[in-house]
Amino acid sequence: MKKILVPIDFSLQSEYAIKLASKIASETEIEVYLLHLLQLPKGHVDMGAGSSFGIPQSMHYIQKIEDKIIALKTQSFSPDTVVKYAIRFEKPTDGILMFSAKINADLILMGAKEVSVFDELITGSNIKRVVKKSNTPVLVIKNDPQDFNIKELVFTSNFNEEDRKSFEVLLDFSRKFKSKIHVLNVNTMNRFKSTKKAKQKMETFLSAYKNIEHSINVYDDDSVEKGILNFSKEVNADLIALSTNESSGFFRLFNNKSVSKSLSKNSLKPVITFMI
Numbered sequence: 312m313k314k315i316l317v318p319i320d321f322s323l324q325s326e327y328a329i330k331l332a333s334k335i336a337s338e339t340e341i342e343v344y345l346l347h348l349l350q351l352p353k354g355h356v357d358m359g360a361g362s363s364f365g366i367p368q369s370m371h372y373i374q375k376i377e378d379k380i381i382a383l384k385t386q387s388f389s390p391d392t393v394v395k396y397a398i399r400f401e402k403p404t405d406g407i408l409m410f411s412a413k414i415n416a417d418l419i420l421m422g423a424k425e426v427s428v429f430d431e432l433i434t435g436s437n438i439k440r441v442v443k444k445s446n447t448p449v450l451v452i453k454n455d456p457q458d459f460n461i462k463e464l465v466f467t468s469n470f471n472e473e474d475r476k477s478f479e480v481l482l483d484f485s486r487k488f489k490s491k492i493h494v495l496n497v498n499t500m501n502r503f504k505s506t507k508k509a510k511q512k513m514e515t516f517l518s519a520y521k522n523i524e525h526s527i528n529v530y531d532d533d534s535v536e537k538g539i540l541n542f543s544k545e546v547n548a549d550l551i552a553l554s555t556n557e558s559s560g561f562f563r564l565f566n567n568k569s570v571s572k573s574l575s576k577n578s579l580k581p582v583i584t585f586m587i
C-alpha cells in the first residue's frame with residue numbers, strides 16, 4: 312500500500328478519517344492525499360458586475376479552505392509523513408472516484424456519520440455510491456481512532472481468485488499492525504456450505520501466503536450480516552473487511568435492511584470494502 316486518499320469536509324467524521332490515516336501512514340513510506348470537494352456559495356457561476364460573489368470573493372473563499380487544510384495537515388501528521396492535498400470542483404462521488412483513479416490510490420478512507428446499524432453505515436448516500444462504484448478499497452470509520460489498533464481483523468468473501476487482490480491489500484494492514492486475520496464463511500439457511508467444503512476453500516485460498524497469523528472460521532446465523540457482526544463481536548474484531556461484487560448475492564450485504572436495530576452502535580467496527 313503506497314497511497315491513501317482521505318476525502319475531507321471538515322466534519323468530525325472526516326477528522327476521524329484523518330487521524331486513522333495518520334496512524335496507518337506513520338513510520339512508513341505511505342503517501343496521504345487530502346481531498347476537499349468544493350461547492351462555492353451561491354452566485355459563483357456569474358462573476359460579472361451584477362454578482363454579489365465575484366472573483367475576489369471566490370479567491371478569498373478558496374484561500375480560507377486551503378488554510379484550513381494546511382492547519383489539519385500540520386496538526387494531524389508527523390513531519391516525516393508525506394501529505395499532499397487538493398481542492399476540486401466536483402460532485403462528491405464523482406470527484407472522489409476520479410481523483411482516486413488519477414493518483415492510483417490503494418485505499419480510500421472515509422468518515423461516516425454516527426449511526427446505529429451496519430447497513431446504515433455503508434449505505435449512507437455518498438459512502439454507498441463510492442463503495443458501489445470504486446475499484447479501490449474503501450475503509451469506513453465512524454469512531455475516534457485515538458486508541459485504535461488493528462489486532463484482530465475479520466475478512467469475509469467468496470474466497471475466489473478475484474478476491475486475492477483484496478486480501479493482499481489487507482495483508483498490508485496485518486503486517487503494519489501485527490494483527491491476526493480471522494477468515495470467515497457465514498452459513499445461512501439460504502446460503503449454506505458444509506463446514507468441510509467451506510474450510511477446504513478457505514485453506515486453498517490461504518495456501519498461497521506464508522507466515523500469516525490467522526484462523527479459519529465457519530459461522531452459522533440467520534443472515535450474512537448478523538453472522539459477520541456477531542462473529543466480529545466474539546473475537547473482538549478491530550476491523551471488518553468485505554470483498555464482494557455487485558453481481559454476486561454477497562453484494563446484498565450493502566443493501567439489506569434486515570440487521571437488528573438492537574445491535575449496539577458501540578460494537579460496530581470500521582469496515583473496509585473491496586469491490587471486485
